[in-house]
């Protein structure tokens with residue numbers, strides 16, 4: 001049956017819509033094989049249906065941002081090699097910790113009650129497990145029949161931090177939002193201490209957005225950034241870009257990232273209005289337009305790319321040959337995306353000696369780890385009160 005469907009073309013390139021059932025090929029090479037993840041994802045199902053003698057997966061981050069992601073790509077490359085049960089594979093290899101489903105405090109799997117929020121565990125509300133890493137780091141890869149590792153590109157130098165104070169109006173907006181996320185209670189001495197629940201990502205993202213610039217409401221009650229919104233970060237951005245030029249003694253190109261598409265748009269418009277040769281790169285920009293934007297940048301018709309982090313994280317090569325500067329107006333909640341976006345510049349071909357990345361951080365916001373500090377205070381306070389964190 002296999003022979004009947006053997007394809008004669010030396011190389012076929014399939015995309016995700018190709019009907020691949022009944023195909024047989026000699027070798028399959030999957031680029032960005034971390035896309036083979038959840039069992040039901042289209043990419044996973046598609047790849048499983050193609051029979052082949054050899055399977056090769058390539059990725060710079062092949063198990064995504066959590067060790068649990070190591071199962072699916074390996075299970076695709078070597079069907080039957082791993083335990084057919086994902087959970088018994090996890091048992092064997094992964095470092096797992098149990099958490100309270102309500103407050104995410106660490107608990108033991110046989111605890112009857114959460115030590116922090118006193119939730120009583122039942123069949124429906126039982127501790128959840130989360131994978132924190134590999135039991136024995138590196139051991140799983142060593143157990144595989146074949147694994148090639150490229151010599152790693154050196155780690156990028158850490159980002160320089162430029163700290164700004166947000167405007168009073170912005171502070172008020174920020175604190176309004178923060179108040180929805182943090183509860184204050186009195187401790188034994190009558191001092192107010194914050195109880196910081198694990199903030200849902202949506203809320204954290206909103207806080208980060210509020211740290212970017214002053215928000216306004218449109219007619220529909222939707223939050224947006226006006227083109228002329230006040231933003232301490234944009235003032236600082238100008239200073240950072242001018243300093244790049246001054247230090248280099250010439251015009252320095254830069255890629256400017258923010259996790260907010262709206263703020264990217266405002267930033268690009270403001271820079272264009274101020275005479276900075278700037279192109280805007282977001283998820284709304286199609287494939288052809290991107291090629292044009294990239295050409296403008298590489299062929300020196302533009303000095304700056306303002307990009308939303310998610311839209312410039314994969315598949316773009318060549319920017320690093322003309323540019324070695326990155327500015328972060330904000331970071332994404334997704335650390336993997338930040339890392340991949342940085343890799344558009346910090347990659348083979350970049351002028352490593354000239355490379356610099358700068359974080360523009362709003363003081364006393366999520367940017368500078370305020371909540372992390374609050375959480376640490378909370379843990380300390382609880383310890384002092386004789387409670388386990």
Ligand SMILES: [Zn+2]
Nearest residue numbers: 100103114117
């Ligand atoms: Zn709890």
